[in-house]
Each structure stands twice: as structure tokens, then as C-alpha cells.
Amino acid sequence: MNKVMSNKLVLTLYVLPALCLLLGIVYVPIVYTGIYGLMEWNGISDMKFIGLDNYQKLMSDSSFWNSAKHSMYFAILSTASLLPYLLVAVLLSGNIRGVNIFRKIYLIPMLLSSVAIAQLWLKVYHPTSGILNTFLESLGVAKTPAWLADPNLVLGALFIPILWQYAGFYILIYYAALKNIPQSIVEAARIDGANAWQIAFRIKIPLISEVIKVTVVLAVVGSLKYFDLIYIMTDGGPNQASEVMASYMYHKAFRTFDFGYGSAVGFFLLLICLAATWLIRKLTASKEKIQYS
Amino acid sequence: MNRKSMAVLMLLASLAWILAACGGSANTGTGGNATPQNGGGEQSGEQVELHLMHLWPEGSSLAQYNLVNQIVDEFEQANGNVKITIEVLDNEQYKNKLKVLSASNSLPDIGFTWAAGFMEPYVNGNEFANLNELLEGDLKDQFVGGTTEAYSFDGNTYALPVELNIVPFYYNKAIFEQYNLEVPETYEDLKNIIQTLNDNNVTPFTLGAKDAWTASFWYMYLAERLGGPELLDEAVASNTFTHPDLIEAGRELQELVDMNAFIKGFNGLSNDESKTEFLNGNVAMFLMGTWEVPNYTTNEEIPQEFRDSVGFFKFPVLEGGKGGVDDWVGGPGVGLFVSENSDHPAEAKQFASHFVKRWGELSVTEAGVIPATKVDTETIDLPQMYIDLLNELNVANKVTLYLDVQMKPVAAEAHYNLVQALLGKAVTPEEFAQQQEDVLQEGK
Numbered sequence: 001m002n003k004v005m006s007n008k009l010v011l012t013l014y015v016l017p018a019l020c021l022l023l024g025i026v027y028v029p030i031v032y033t034g035i036y037g038l039m040e041w042n043g044i045s046d047m048k049f050i051g052l053d054n055y056q057k058l059m060s061d062s063s064f065w066n067s068a069k070h071s072m073y074f075a076i077l078s079t080a081s082l083l084p085y086l087l088v089a090v091l092l093s094g095n096i097r098g099v100n101i102f103r104k105i106y107l108i109p110m111l112l113s114s115v116a117i118a119q120l121w122l123k124v125y126h127p128t129s130g131i132l133n134t135f136l137e138s139l140g141v142a143k144t145p146a147w148l149a150d151p152n153l154v155l156g157a158l159f160i161p162i163l164w165q166y167a168g169f170y171i172l173i174y175y176a177a178l179k180n181i182p183q184s185i186v187e188a189a190r191i192d193g194a195n196a197w198q199i200a201f202r203i204k205i206p207l208i209s210e211v212i213k214v215t216v217v218l219a220v221v222g223s224l225k226y227f228d229l230i231y232i233m234t235d236g237g238p239n240q241a242s243e244v245m246a247s248y249m250y251h252k253a254f255r256t257f258d259f260g261y262g263s264a265v266g267f268f269l270l271l272i273c274l275a276a277t278w279l280i281r282k283l284t285a286s287k288e289k290i291q292y293s
Numbered sequence: 294m295n296r297k298s299m300a301v302l303m304l305l306a307s308l309a310w311i312l313a314a315c316g317g318s319a320n321t322g323t324g325g326n327a328t329p330q331n332g333g334g335e336q337s338g339e340q341v342e343l344h345l346m347h348l349w350p351e352g353s354s355l356a357q358y359n360l361v362n363q364i365v366d367e368f369e370q371a372n373g374n375v376k377i378t379i380e381v382l383d384n385e386q387y388k389n390k391l392k393v394l395s396a397s398n399s400l401p402d403i404g405f406t407w408a409a410g411f412m413e414p415y416v417n418g419n420e421f422a423n424l425n426e427l428l429e430g431d432l433k434d435q436f437v438g439g440t441t442e443a444y445s446f447d448g449n450t451y452a453l454p455v456e457l458n459i460v461p462f463y464y465n466k467a468i469f470e471q472y473n474l475e476v477p478e479t480y481e482d483l484k485n486i487i488q489t490l491n492d493n494n495v496t497p498f499t500l501g502a503k504d505a506w507t508a509s510f511w512y513m514y515l516a517e518r519l520g521g522p523e524l525l526d527e528a529v530a531s532n533t534f535t536h537p538d539l540i541e542a543g544r545e546l547q548e549l550v551d552m553n554a555f556i557k558g559f560n561g562l563s564n565d566e567s568k569t570e571f572l573n574g575n576v577a578m579f580l581m582g583t584w585e586v587p588n589y590t591t592n593e594e595i596p597q598e599f600r601d602s603v604g605f606f607k608f609p610v611l612e613g614g615k616g617g618v619d620d621w622v623g624g625p626g627v628g629l630f631v632s633e634n635s636d637h638p639a640e641a642k643q644f645a646s647h648f649v650k651r652w653g654e655l656s657v658t659e660a661g662v663i664p665a666t667k668v669d670t671e672t673i674d675l676p677q678m679y680i681d682l683l684n685e686l687n688v689a690n691k692v693t694l695y696l697d698v699q700m701k702p703v704a705a706e707a708h709y710n711l712v713q714a715l716l717g718k719a720v721t722p723e724e725f726a727q728q729q730e731d732v733l734q735e736g737k
Contacts, residue, residue, distance in 0.1 A: 043396040044418025126566070127558025128575075146558030148503075151717060154561070235385075237503055238560035239714035254392050256703045256737075257414050 030270065037264035042257040054264035063240060064265065067248040068272075070155060074244065075223035075276075077159055078166075082215055085167060089174030090200045103175065107168035114165070118232035121161040122148075125233075148234050151241035158230055158242055165229070166222075170215055177208040213284050220280060221273045245269050339374060341637045343644060344401040346380045348387040348627065353565055355594060356587035356660035363659070364651045368644055375640055384564075385504065395420050402635040403645055405627040406452050408443035409694060410701045412630075421451040422631040422638060424645070428453075431646045435653065440625045440665040443694060452628030453649045454665035455656075458582040459623035459686055460510050461605040463589060468495060468577045476606040480518070483609050487554045490577050499576040500559040501567030505709035506697050508559075508716055510580050511549070513622045513696055514608040516542035521615030522691035529699045534730035538615075543715050543722030545611075550716055560717050574599060580608075583682055584626065587661045590676035605678060607685070617690055624694035625665050703737040704729075 037054055041047040058064055088106070092099055109117065124132050125147040133144040147157040181204055189203050205212075227246035230236065236243035236251060243251075249269060253262025345365065349357035358381070365377045380401065382390055387405075394400050400420055406412045415421050428441065428450055437457060444452040464476070472493055477483040487497040502508040516525055520538030528534050549555065556567060556576055564581075571579040572588070572595060579585075588595055589603040607618050629648060631641045653666030661679045663686065686692075697705040711729055714720040720728070 042414055042418070043392065044414055044420060122566075125561070127561065128556070128570075146561055148561030149558040149717070150561075151719060234561065235503060237505075237710075237713055238717050239710050239719050241719075251706065254389050256706045257392070258703070258737075259396065 030267075033263045033270075034267045035263075036260055037267045039260040039263075041260040043253070043259040044257070047260070050260070054261050055268065057261065058264055058268060063243070064245075064248055066240060067236075067243040067245050070242060071224045071226070071244045071246075073155055074159065074162070074226055075220045078162070078219040078223045079216055081163055081167075082170060082212070082219055085170040086174050086205070086212070089171050089178055090204060092171070092175055093178035093204070094196070103172075106171045109164050110166065110168040110172075112165075114228040115232060117161055117165055118229045122233055125157055149238055151238060154234060154238070154242045158233060161229060161233075162226065166219075170219070173211060173215055174208065177211040178204055181207050209286070213280070216284070217277050217280050220276050224273050224276060225269065245272075341375045341640050343375060343377045343403060343635075343637060343641055344380070345377050345644075346382065346387070346390070346401040346404040348382060348384050348405060350381050350383050353383065353568075354584070354587075355592055357584075357656075357662060360652065360655055360660050363655065364648055367651065368647055372640075372643075375644070377644070398634050400630075400632040400634065402632050402637065402641040403648075404630055404632070405455075406444075406630045407627055407698050408452070408454075408625050409698050410705060411698050412444065412452065412628075413446070413701065415630075416446050416451050419633050422633045422635070422642070423449050424451060424453060424631065424642070425449055427642060427646050432649060435650065435666045437665055437667055443625045444628045452630040453645060454625040454628045455649060455652050456584065456626035457624075457663050457665045457686065458584055458626045459621040459682070459689065459692060460514075460580060460582050461607060461682065461685070462578050462580050463571070463585065463603050463605050464578045465571070465574060465576075465602055466604050467574070467602045476604070477609045480609050480611045484552065486577075487549075487552055491553055496556045496570070496576045497554050498556065498578050498580065499567040499570045500555045500580075501562045501564035502555075502559045502713055502716055503562055503566075504564040505712045506695065507564050507567070507581070508712045509696050509708065510622055512542055512546055512712055512715070513693060514580075515545045515611075517620055517622065517693055518608065518611040518614045518616035519545070522617070522620045522693065524615075525693050525696060526699070529696065529733065532730070532733040532736070534726045534733060536726075540722045540726045543725045546715060547718060547722065550718065555716075560713055572599065582623065582626070583663055586663075586676075586679055586682060590678055591661045603678070605682065619685075619688060619690040621685075621689050621692045622695065623692045624698065628665075700733070701737055703735060704732050707732040 036047075038049060038051060039047040040050045040053070092102060112120075124130050127133060127144070127146040127149065130147075132147070136144045145153055147153055185203060185207075186199055189199050194202065225246055226244055227250070230242055230244055231247055231250070234242045236247040245265065246269065249262050249265040251262075252258050252265055345361075347357075347361055348354075349361065351358045361379065365379060369375060369377060391400070391404065391406070395415060395418065398420075406415065406421070412421065432453065436454060440454040440457055441450050444450050444454060468490075469475075472489055472495070474486050474489060475482070477486055490497045500507060500511075513525060516539055519541055520536060524536065524538055528536060528539060556562065556570060559567065568579070568581070568585075570576045589600050592600070607621075610616065610618050629645050631638065631645050635641045649666060653664040653668070656662045656664045657668050657675065657679075658673055661676055663679075663683060668683065697708055700708055708729060711720065711725050715722070715725045
């Protein structure tokens with residue numbers, strides 16, 4: 001087996017199909033998006049090369065920066081929500097009763113498609129017949145909010161289903177990482193007299209710091225690119241109050257026939273995501289890998 | 294990679310992928326067009342597959358949905374070699390998909406488009422086939438005067454109108470009776486009705502302004518009743534939007550919001566969601582196009598009792614306003630186009646012609662929607678509401694074409710946001726008018 005795997009030709013053959021697919025459906029489109037971003041093009045007629053005009057326009061486009069602000073808001077909230085997920089995972093990784101049930105409860109929303117989740121939460125938020133407002137009314141709240149129609153509330157209202165949707169995903173990642181910690185280390189600490197609190201914060205969490213970094217990147221980049229649920233629930237409205245970068249790109253390209261500009265937004269979004277990833281890596285870079293063994 | 298990143302990546306990829314496909318040759322990969330390429334087959338008896346895309350899902354537009362199927366079946370039976378595949382999307386999805394498909398030159402052989410500003414990019418991009426020959430031949434003198442013009446550019450017609458709609462108020466007679474309300478003669482009457490209904494905890498109007506074109510009806514009517522039948526057409530034609538009556542209309546609309554005339558949370562509700570509230574009898578009135586009429590006349594899915602209790606009235610006149618009660622918002626709705634890039638243009642045009650003729654006959658008797666072709670109502674038994682509305686259309690003084698359809702895509706998109714902002718009090722009427730003018734003057 002080792003002989004086969006060290007054969008360069010075989011290696012190339014194994015890697016090639018995946019590489020072609022990746023090139024074809026990820027990298028080539030990215031390059032094209034970059035090129036289209038330099039064009040004035042309505043998607044139908046001939047393209048006209050206009051250099052960086054689209055990007056210049058982007059810099060002074062208040063609607064775009066508004067949507068960027070909303071994306072940032074989601075990114076910050078998503079990152080902040082990682083902490084409770086981590087705590088839940090730590091709890092679950094201890095030998096508490098009914099762990100399996102809890103794991104399943106947290107994971108189920110992840111199995112639903114975004115469309116189904118959006119439909120579900122549309123019903124929850126319905127201004128008159130939704131269970132949320134019905135519940136508030138039963139508590140005696142006289143003026144219940146119109147969650148998705150109020151520009152001040154819509155972002156928060158959208159974040160709840162997003163939180164709900166991804167909780168299981170992050171908890172599962174943390175849970176798996178925590179379960180990978182050798183039991184001997186935890187036992188050694190316990191013999192040395194560490195309490196549960198110390199074991200969690202001094203031993204377990206530092207040991208999975210690499211995984212935590214990955215989840216921060218996932219949460220930030222995922223939030224910056226978030227699209228589907230927002231598109232279905234509010235379509236960026238009312239009056240762009242919940243417009244995010246990806247939905248703005250979509251609206252520019254597909255609603256107003258400005259594919260050139262839409263592509264520029266898409267490409268800029270890619271750059272922002274790369275920059276965010278790089279920045280997070282930089283900020284969290286540790287000099288040496290934490291190891292206790 | 295988690296699913297949200299995946300979803301967005303797919304979107305990014307598909308965006309570029311679709312764009313990429315345009316430059317190349319392939320028609321594959323966009324999922325819509327199932328037209329096979331019959332390279333070098335015989336000329337006669339050749340199997341032809343046509344792709345038809347329409348926007349009447351079974352759930353919300355049952356009458357139209359059935360009608361399309363019936364006409365397609367008939368056509369297939371009469372032309373054994375033609376097979377027609379049908380794809381159905383709802384309104385918003387339909388609009389989006391049309392753009393995606395046109396970007397890759399893979400529009401369905403036959404499909405529907407809206408008039409004027411909406412179809413202009415497609416016409417300029419040579420996506421729609423010229424249908425003059427049909428209008429001069431097969432379909433000569435079939436259409437109601439003035440309907441084909443909305444689909445014409447420089448004297449060439451690129452789509453065949455199938456609908457003609459106006460926008461009345463539908464109202465729930467049972468609710469009106471319960472509170473001793475009469476159909477309003479003036480705008481003041483209407484405001485009194487709103488007041489009475491609010492006093493009794495009944496929502497006066499349902500409105501799904503998440504789909505902002507529904508809110509645009511309100512703005513259009515107020516502007517028209519204030520400034521007269523030519524006001525809006527002239528505003529769009531001259532790219533100005535600062536006429537005092539256009540600003541005043543915004544003020545009136547915000548006053549209605551202040552009066553709680555509309556259903557709670559209207560800016561977050563889709564048209565379908567808001568319609569459900571009316572169909573459930575929770576809301577007294579609904580301002581919507583005549584394509585809704587089958588739901589109140591012939592649609593068996595909706596209880597007879599409710600259908601019997603729905604009536605309609607015209608948007609009342611405003612005191613001192615220049616608009617009359619017989620001025621309507623409306624116009625030809627969707628029209629049938631044939632793709633310029635169709636592999637079987639002859640068959641596609643033949644089907645289009647057949648479709649329009651049969652639609653004209655059947656839409657009256659079977660579906661109760663108003664076609665753009667001439668109708669003889671004398672000889673057929675039709676629901677009263679339908680006949681009444683058809684008569685209204687016949688005596689209409691003027692039908693102002695929907696603002697969003699009149700405007701070019703960028704201005705129309707801005708109009709949607711601005712109407713939502715106006716209703717949500719995020720802009721003043723003056724800002725509304727100024728911003729609309731700014732974007733109109735961009736000319737895009």
C-alpha cells in the first residue's frame with residue numbers, strides 16, 4: 001500500500017478528478033466573477049470593459065456599506081454565540097445523563113433545509129397569528145411587534161433562526177474535539193486535585209484551541225456570505241433593512257440587470273472573506289501548539 | 294464546510310457559471326432548458342420538444358394552471374410530433390429565473406413576460422423573437438385595442454398579450470353588513486369605513502408589501518386621483534417625480550398608515566400571506582388585480598359561502614382631485630413570448646398563436662380571467678362579478694400601466710424599496726419623490 005501511495009503517477013491520478021471539479025466549479029467561476037466585475041454588462045447585451053469603475057462605485061455606494069454593516073452584525077453575533085455552544089459542548093462531554101438525547105435535540109435543526117427553516121420561522125413571526133405574538137399577547141403585551149416589518153427588529157429576528165440552525169453544527173464540532181482528548185490527561189488532572197471547572201478551562205478548552213479557531217473562521221466567513229434564509233424571509237426588506245452583502249449582490253445582478261456591478265460586489269465579498277480569515281488567523285496565532293502529553 | 298457557506302458558494306459559483314456559459318456554447322447546466330438537439334434529423338414528422346415556462350402554480354392560481362395544461366394537451370393531440378414540457382414557478386421566482394436563463398441564452402422556447410420597461414432589456418438583447426408575422430396573419434384583429442402596444446418597440450411586437458387587468462378593491466360583504474357599512478363613494482367615505490372597522494377591531498385592508506408592487510397600487514391610485522390620469526405616465530416619461538401631487542400622494546399614503554388602515558406587519562408579509570388573511574375572512578378589504586377574480590367566483594377550493602360574500606368597488610375619488618372614478622391602475626399583464634434562440638421557432642410560434650386564441654376563449658368560460666383578446670360575453674353564462682368587471686373595463690376612461698412595469702429595471706427596483714420606505718415611514722414624501730426622480734434620471 002505504501003508503495004502505491006508513494007507512486008507519483010498514482011497520486012496524481014487520485015487527486016486529479018477532485019482537482020478538476022474544484023477548478024471547474026469553484027476557481028474558474030471566481031476568476032470569471034473577477035473579470036465580469038470589470039465590465040459594464042446587463043447580462044444580455046455585449047460587455048463593455050470599464051476597468052475599476054464598478055469598484056469605485058462600490059466604495060461610495062451607501063446601500064452596499066449598509067448591507068456590509070448588517071453582515072458584520074451577523075458575524076459578530078455569530079462569533080459571540082460560539083461561547084455558549086462551547087459551554088454546552090463541555091457539559092455534554094462530561095458524563096452527564098441523557099447526553100444522547102441532548103445531542104440529538106441540538107442537532108435536529110441542522111438537518112432541516114434553510115427553506116424549511118425559513119418557512120417555519122415565517123409562521124412563528126407572523127404579526128397576528130404567529131405563536132410568538134400570540135404568546136406575548138397571552139402575557140398581556142398590548143402592542144406586539146411586527147418582527148419582520150420593523151427595520152429596528154428585523155436583523156435580530158433573523159438572527160434567532162440562524163442561531164437555531166447552526167447551534168447543532170458547532171456543538172457537534174466541539175463535542176467531537178472534546179471527546180478526542182485522551183482520558184488519561186483528564187484523569188491525571190483529577191488525581192492532582194483539579195476540580196471540574198479547572199479541568200474544563202485549563203485542560204479541555206486549551207487543548208481544542210485549534211478547533212475553536214476553525215469555528216471562529218467558519219462563523220465569521222459564513223455570516224459574511226449568509227444569504228438563503230434572509231432571501232426567503234425578508235428578501236432584504238423592508239427597504240433594505242435586512243439587506244446583507246450576498247443579497248445585495250443578488251439584487252444587483254438579477255433584479256436590476258447589472259451583472260457587472262453584481263460581480264464586483266461578489267468579488268469584493270470574496271476579498272473581505274479572505275481578509276477576515278487572514279486576520280483571524282493572525283490574531284489568534286499561538287507560538288507553540290498546546291500539548292500536555 | 295458548513296451548509297451556509299456552501300449555499301452561498303453555490304450561489305457565487307452558479308452566478309459565475311451561468312455567466313461563463315453565456316460566452317461559450319453550452320446550454321447545459323442551468324437546469325431550465327430541456328430542448329434536445331436533433332442534429333440532421335428528417336424534416337417531416339420530426340419529434341419536437343418545446344419548453345414552456347409559466348407563473349401560475351396550482352396552489353395560488355388553480356384556474357390559470359388548469360387552463361395552461363388543457364391548452365397544451367389539446368395542442369399535443371393535434372400535433373402528434375410536438376411534446377411540450379411545462380415548468381411552473383411562482384411570480385417572484387419566475388422573474389428571477391427568466392433573468393438567469395436569458396444570461397445564458399437558454400430561455401424556454403415559450404414563456405411569459407411583463408410589458409414595457411420589464412421586457413426592454415430582453416428585446417434589446419435579442420432574446421425575444423419578433424412576432425409581427427403572427428399579428429398580421431393568424432392573430433389579426435384578435436386583440437383588444439391598445440394591448441399589443443405595451444409589448445411593442447419601434448413598431449415591432451415581441452410578445453402576445455394574454456391578460457388585461459385592472460385593480461379593484463375586493464371587499465367582504467359579510468363584514469360590511471355586520472357594521473352597517475356602504476361601498477364608499479368618496480375618499481372620505483373610505484376613511485370613515487377604516488375608522489369604523491378599526492373601532493371594532495377589524496383590520497380594514499390586507500397588504501403584502503414585502504412584495505412591494507402591491508403597495509405600489511396604493512401609491513398609484515392616490516397619485517392618479519389627486520393629479521389626474523396623465524400624471525404618472527408623464528412623470529415616468531419625463532423622468533421627473535417632484536410634481537406636488539406626487540408628493541401629496543405619498544403624504545396621503547402615510548396618513549393611511551397612521552390610521553392603521555393596513556394589516557399589522559404588512560411590510561414583512563408576502564402577497565400570498567396577506568391574501569390568506571382576506572380569504573380567511575379576517576380582513577375587510579383587499580386591493581388587487583382582476584387575476585384574483587377566479588378565487589372569488591369559480592375556484593372550488595375556496596368555500597362557496599366566502600366566494601358569495603365578496604364584492605368589488607372602485608377606488609373612490611378624492612375631493613378636489615383631478616382623477617375620475619373610471620380611471621384605473623392596470624394594463625396588460627403578462628404576454629407570451631417566443632425565444633429568439635428556440636431550436637424550433639416555427640412550432641413555437643404556431644403554439645403561441647394557438648395558445649393565445651384558445652386562452653381568449655377558455656379563460657372567459659373556464660377560468661373567469663380577462664383575456665387581452667376580444668370577448669363576446671352575450672352567449673355564455675358567466676359569474677356576475679366577472680361580467681361587472683369586464684363592463685367596467687369597457688367603460689374605463691383610462692388604464693394607467695403599473696409604475697414598476699413602466700420603469701426600467703434599476704428605477705423599478707428603487708421604486709420597490711422606496712414604497713416600502715414610504716409605508717414604513719423611513720422617508721418623507723418629499724424624500725421619496727426626490728429619490729425616485731434621481732434614480733429615474735439615471736435612465737437605467
